[in-house]
Amino acid sequence: MKLGGIKLHHCKNTEDSQSTVLPLPAKVRIPMSMHIGAPCKPLVKKSDIVTVGQKIGDTDAFMSAPIHSSVSGKVTNISDYRMSSGNICKIIEIETDGKQTICPDIQSPDLNNKESFIKAIRESGLTGMGGASFPAHIKLNPKQNIDTLCINAAECEPYITSDYRQMVEAPEEVIDGILNILKFLSIPKCIIGIESNKPKAIELLTQKAEPYSQIKVLTLPCTYPQGAEKVLIYNALGRIVMEGQLPADQGVIVMNVSSAAFVSRYLKTGMPMISRIITVDGDDVIGKKCNITVPIGTPVIDVLNFAECDLDRAERLLYGGPMMGVSIRDVNDPVIKSNNAILAFKKFNKKNASPKPTACIHCGSCIKACPFHLIPPDIAHAYKQKDLQALNDLKVNLCMNCGCCTYVCPAKRPVAETNQFAKAFVTSMNKK
Amino acid sequence: MNILTVSPSPHIRSGISTQKIMLAVIAALIPAIIAGTIVFGPRAILMVVFCAMVSIMTELVCCVLMKKESTISDGSAMLTGVLLALNLPVTLPLWQAAVGCIFAIAVVKQLFGGLGCNFANPAITGRIFLLLSVGNDMTTWTKPFYYTDTPALGFFESSGSAALDGLTRATPLASGDAGLLELFLGNVGGSIGETSALALLIGGIFLIITKIISPVTPISYLGSLAAFTFIKVLVTGGNMIEVPYALLSGGVILGAFFMATDYVTTPITAKGKLIFGIGCGILTFVIREFASMPEGCSFSILIMNLLTPYINKFTKTKPIGRKTERRIANEN
Numbered sequence A: 001m002k003l004g005g006i007k008l009h010h011c012k013n014t015e016d017s018q019s020t021v022l023p024l025p026a027k028v029r030i031p032m033s034m035h036i037g038a039p040c041k042p043l044v045k046k047s048d049i050v051t052v053g054q055k056i057g058d059t060d061a062f063m064s065a066p067i068h069s070s071v072s073g074k075v076t077n078i079s080d081y082r083m084s085s086g087n088i089c090k091i092i093e094i095e096t097d098g099k100q101t102i103c104p105d106i107q108s109p110d111l112n113n114k115e116s117f118i119k120a121i122r123e124s125g126l127t128g129m130g131g132a133s134f135p136a137h138i139k140l141n142p143k144q145n146i147d148t149l150c151i152n153a154a155e156c157e158p159y160i161t162s163d164y165r166q167m168v169e170a171p172e173e174v175i176d177g178i179l180n181i182l183k184f185l186s187i188p189k190c191i192i193g194i195e196s197n198k199p200k201a202i203e204l205l206t207q208k209a210e211p212y213s214q215i216k217v218l219t220l221p222c223t224y225p226q227g228a229e230k231v232l233i234y235n236a237l238g239r240i241v242m243e244g245q246l247p248a249d250q251g252v253i254v255m256n257v258s259s260a261a262f263v264s265r266y267l268k269t270g271m272p273m274i275s276r277i278i279t280v281d282g283d284d285v286i287g288k289k290c291n292i293t294v295p296i297g298t299p300v301i302d303v304l305n306f307a308e309c310d311l312d313r314a315e316r317l318l319y320g321g322p323m324m325g326v327s328i329r330d331v332n333d334p335v336i337k338s339n340n341a342i343l344a345f346k347k348f349n350k351k352n353a354s355p356k357p358t359a360c361i362h363c364g365s366c367i368k369a370c371p372f373h374l375i376p377p378d379i380a381h382a383y384k385q386k387d388l389q390a391l392n393d394l395k396v397n398l399c400m401n402c403g404c405c406t407y408v409c410p411a412k413r414p415v416a417e418t419n420q421f422a423k424a425f426v427t428s429m430n431k432k
Numbered sequence B: 001m002n003i004l005t006v007s008p009s010p011h012i013r014s015g016i017s018t019q020k021i022m023l024a025v026i027a028a029l030i031p032a033i034i035a036g037t038i039v040f041g042p043r044a045i046l047m048v049v050f051c052a053m054v055s056i057m058t059e060l061v062c063c064v065l066m067k068k069e070s071t072i073s074d075g076s077a078m079l080t081g082v083l084l085a086l087n088l089p090v091t092l093p094l095w096q097a098a099v100g101c102i103f104a105i106a107v108v109k110q111l112f113g114g115l116g117c118n119f120a121n122p123a124i125t126g127r128i129f130l131l132l133s134v135g136n137d138m139t140t141w142t143k144p145f146y147y148t149d150t151p152a153l154g155f156f157e158s159s160g161s162a163a164l165d166g167l168t169r170a171t172p173l174a175s176g177d178a179g180l181l182e183l184f185l186g187n188v189g190g191s192i193g194e195t196s197a198l199a200l201l202i203g204g205i206f207l208i209i210t211k212i213i214s215p216v217t218p219i220s221y222l223g224s225l226a227a228f229t230f231i232k233v234l235v236t237g238g239n240m241i242e243v244p245y246a247l248l249s250g251g252v253i254l255g256a257f258f259m260a261t262d263y264v265t266t267p268i269t270a271k272g273k274l275i276f277g278i279g280c281g282i283l284t285f286v287i288r289e290f291a292s293m294p295e296g297c298s299f300s301i302l303i304m305n306l307l308t309p310y311i312n313k314f315t316k317t318k319p320i321g322r323k324t325e326r327r328i329a330n331e332n
Helices: A114-124 A162-169 A171-185 A199-209 A229-237 A257-269 A300-306 A365-369 A376-384 A388-393 A404-408 A415-431 B018-040 B042-065 B076-086 B094-112 B122-133 B180-185 B197-209 B216-236 B242-248 B252-259 B270-290 B297-314 B325-331
Strands: A027-031 A055-058 A073-082 A088-096 A148-153 A189-195 A215-220 A252-256 A275-282 A290-295 A314-319 A341-346
Touching (some): A027 A073, A055 A088, A114 A171, A114 A257, A162 A171, A162 A275, A171 A189, A229 A252, A300 A314, A388 A415, A404 A415, B018 B042, B018 B076, B018 B252, B076 B252, B094 B122, B122 B297, B180 B242, B197 B252, B252 B270
Antiparallel strands (some): A314 A341
16 A cells, blocks of 8 residues: 655755854744643743743643743743734743853753653653654653654655754764663664655764664655655554554654754753754745754744845745745744744745636546545535535545645645645534 | 735645646647548648637636636637547538537536536537437548548538538448558548547557556556457457457547546546446447447447446545544444
8 A cells, every 4th residue: 555645846955054053133032832732831020031941931731841941131021922823822022131141950851760751851841843843751751562763854845954954964963862762761663764865864874873773764755745744654664543543552653853863962961942953945035045043932034134035025934844834924923943944935936826726627636645545525525515424434534734635736726725624624523 | 024925835836737737638639630630631620620619619608608707718628629529520510510519518518517517528428419419410431531632621511412422431440441550540531530549649648648647547448348359259250350440440549548538527546447447448349239339439438427426436545544433433
């Protein structure tokens, strides 16, 4: 059985761009929800002085991750912020003082067993760096028996090279992070899945992993969405994560390669998640396409100015890649933990525009493109009829919004969007 | 600073469009149009252009009358016109061709909701409509290169006129006298576009290489027709030449590559396409062997078009990672 998928232009323009550090922005805006789960409550008040790495948001909720200040300075405002999901959380605005004073509590964590490791990971504020932003301490602490750690280094979205730069610039961090996770969680083996368009990363990691028989580097074909969790598990291990299951139910933990490298850095320094590498790319409105390390909470405008973006011509800005990325509404919105790229495009050309949808001609392209062989035309039909039974039978809940169907549709219909509406409808009706 | 455009993902689209697909199919028919023009004279190309124009006009009028946005730019009406023209004998009076086009577009396509909603292939149904209503003119096939020794036919003259009587002859399928090479090149009587297997194959292979059509339908159609003819020859003890003969004569190749692969009216999945192709092959064989009409291709495709919703229903892809209802119930 072969999963569907599509071929995309890689557009990895920044793969040779050594990551640099963004000059400290004048202020950062740190939202209290950058993860799946409950938002954090601010631990600081207006006009408090904060330091780098100081915990400024936390909660008792199980599914959550604490948030730390990425700069030193003064809290100027705490207000409501509407996230791209549409929900509202608090956002802490910090004016930087330029000194970047490190929080005195920062020290490498004491580790002696699994519990202390999981606790340390929670305190690090790590959430999945690939995009979904799942709190890592929950992912790394499943009830099920895990036999394989699967490191997701596919980076299948066009343009993005932040994971690639991590692998090329510091492959030893990746290996060290993996070894720590394997050790503390007693997982016997690890597979690193990399798409074949990154030969340098494959070579470096294979070389670094050579002394460790438990780590294997696997070259995957360049098919979007190779980096989707379920797709990766199927292609790397031949296991199918059934509907409603988590990878752990199949004995697998999937972790992003940059997250693994972060684990290594955190265990050494104790510095929580306060910055990350992002790729800044797009079409010719970006003067300096690059990879940069930015503090979490940096307003997008600062990143764009650094990359010499022609703001007069830029009309469409994205968090993340062109296939699953989220539109940026306001250039003052912050960079958050799960952002791996900021893309800017001018007035979209024919290929990128939101073209006018025409009638479905039943060509079947969407069915062939769907990784899980869903049937989008039938889903659209059933959704129009609000037929809950039919939608359940069509397994619309398996749709992960990878966008392959919309991409290939010759009639330019918003196929994935309709699937998402149908999925939301099913979720709300099934709850009742 | 511009006002930012916000939209749901994905933010890029592939270059393919409905219009490009339709134009590619029309482009793939160009060899057949050229072959038809060489064999049957300039009236062939006139017929193609005329049918395309009438179809486009009909589509436009329908859209205006139904207060819908004009859909002529997607190229599907033009394609229907071209396909129908290739299915007509070159001598058919133009008014009859026009009636066929109007029927195909207005009744078969637009009355059912336009592109994507029609249950049957408009060009095939248009041809069958003409076959049933002006059967005599539809089955009067001139011999190749007739135009070199007779004056061109007027626009509104019927091909049944006395001047042409001595020049017409039945399609080789009916009379059974033509060499295989002649059949392959198209140097035989028949409809404008269906005689030259070579020209049609060039177009068909172009469509397969560009992935616009799936090879499953034509292969299963032609394969099953060949297989059944082969069995028949074995049983009746005839000549093996009947097998290539069955494939090359009549409109089978045009049907298999250009009609049985229409997205709207044929199954979506490869399995469905296989069933559709085999069904067409069997029906063509049965109609040719046992029915009173010599040409079964159009009818077989029409019948299979009607079965398509059922084929689709039974050949649905099964989502990977699905749990059956029973399994979900057990887990609860």
